[in-house]
Amino acid sequence: MLQLAAVAAVFGQTALPTPERPRGRAKVAAITPHPLGGCNMGDTVENGVVDHKGEVFGYRNLYVADAAIIPEALGVNPSRTIGALSERIAKIIAMEGR
Numbered sequence: 001m002l003q004l005a006a007v008a009a010v011f012g013q014t015a016l017p018t019p020e021r022p023r024g025r026a027k028v029a030a031i032t033p034h035p036l037g038g039c040n041m042g043d044t045v046e047n048g049v050v051d052h053k054g055e056v057f058g059y060r061n062l063y064v065a066d067a068a069i070i071p072e073a074l075g076v077n078p079s080r081t082i083g084a085l086s087e088r089i090a091k092i093i094a095m096e097g098r
């Protein structure tokens, strides 16, 4: 935790112990050993790359179904959440017959 705190300080952030979630997100920013995001899920193209189905805004049938769609650090180990989201996206694709 001490090393993580030092790294966080370099970026002007505060390291929080895993699995504690950040409280009062506006006040406390966490860094994580489990980097997520890159193709964030959002409501619109203004705030995300993919929608809740993992489909890229403006690109029909182009899907992202991995850690990249989770928009922020979860504060806990992420693999089950990643797996659940990926399974959900696969089911939706199958149900919609694409």
Ligand SMILES: Cc1cc2nc3c(=O)[nH]c(=O)nc-3n(C[C@H](O)[C@H](O)[C@H](O)COP(=O)(O)OP(=O)(O)OC[C@H]3O[C@@H](n4cnc5c(N)ncnc54)[C@H](O)[C@@H]3O)c2cc1C
Pocket (backbone or CB within 6 Å): 034, 065, 066, 067, 068, 077, 078, 079, 080, 082
């Ligand atoms: C050492 C370590 C320990 C971890 N421990 C935990 C833990 O205890 N609990 C937990 O919840 N999470 C843990 N994680 C994190 C977890 O493993 C990742 O967050 C998760 O696997 C990310 O899933 P993903 O599907 O996004 O990517 P990945 O699981 O990395 O899957 C990406 C896949 O894409 C393939 N690929 C990459 N490039 C190409 C390409 N060009 N063409 C085709 N295929 C490609 C790769 O071979 C890989 O199979 C750990 C990670 C590491 C490294």
